[in-house]
Amino acid sequence: MRIRSIEKADREFFIDRCHAFYRTSACDHEIPQQNAERTFELLMHGTPYADCLIAEDDDGTPCAYCLLALTWSNEAGGLCVWLDELMVDDEQRGKGIGSQLAEKTLKDIEKQGLRLVPLCPFVAGYIHKHPEWKRIVMRGIHIK
Numbered sequence: 001m002r003i004r005s006i007e008k009a010d011r012e013f014f015i016d017r018c019h020a021f022y023r024t025s026a027c028d029h030e031i032p033q034q035n036a037e038r039t040f041e042l043l044m045h046g047t048p049y050a051d052c053l054i055a056e057d058d059d060g061t062p063c064a065y066c067l068l069a070l071t072w073s074n075e076a077g078g079l080c081v082w083l084d085e086l087m088v089d090d091e092q093r094g095k096g097i098g099s100q101l102a103e104k105t106l107k108d109i110e111k112q113g114l115r116l117v118p119l120c121p122f123v124a125g126y127i128h129k130h131p132e133w134k135r136i137v138m139r140g141i142h143i144k
Contacts, residue, residue, distance in 0.1 A: 001055055001056065001057060001058065001097060001100060002055070002056045002060070003053055003054070003055050003056075003100065003101060003104050004053070004054055004056070005051075005052070005053060005054070006040075006043050006044075006052040006053070006054050006065070007054070008044055010040075010054055010062055010065075011040055013054075013062045013065075014036070014039075014040050014043075014052070014054075014065060015033070015036040015037060015040060017064075017065055017087050017089070018031065018035075018036035018039070018067075018085070018087075019031070019033075019036060020087060021085050021087040024087075026085075026120065026121050026122070039067070048070065049069060049070050049071070050067065050068060050069050050070065051067075051068045051070070052065055052066065052067050052068065053065065053066045053068075053101060053104065053105060055088075055097050055100065055101045057092060057097075063088065063089045063092040063097060064086070064087060064088040064089065064092065064097050064098060064101050065085070065086070065087055066083070066085070066086045066101050066102070066105050067084045067085040067086075068081050068082065068083055068084065068105070069081070069082040069084050070082075070114075073115065073138065075138065075139065075140065076115040076138050076139070078113075078114070078115075079114050079115075080114055080115040080116065080117055080138050081109050081114050081115070081116050081117065082117045082119050083105065083116060083117070083118045083119060083120050083123045084119050084120060085119075085120055086098060086101060086102060086105075086120045086122050086123055088101075098122055098126075099126060102122070102123050102126045103126075105123075106127075106133050106136065109136055110135075110136045114136070115136060115137070115138040115139075116136045116137050116138060116141075117137075117138050117141055118137065118141070118143070124143055124144075127143045128143050128144065131143075
């Protein structure tokens, strides 16, 4: 498995998986097509407000994504990261891909000295299982 930044060639994968994410139990609503398209376009133009990592399987095929939103927090005393979505293809679940993607993302956040707001239920659950990562969670956010 390889984890990398999102690329232009990932457009169809990203938009399709965004819609799949919003049809899971992690969400109670879907999003309009234009939201996923706009997010992708912003990611391709180097927005300072969002980032996305893609996990590829052993064949080099994208199989998961992790969408991050960056914002200023007075409480955090600087930039913080909202880990908004982490989606693994159904057929790839149970292989540790989500955990590897979460771990890499958390390491990157810590390396940059940022604070985390884990909006994604999978990531909150990962931190619950690995409480050492609570050290980067923004104060006042409780992981259960």
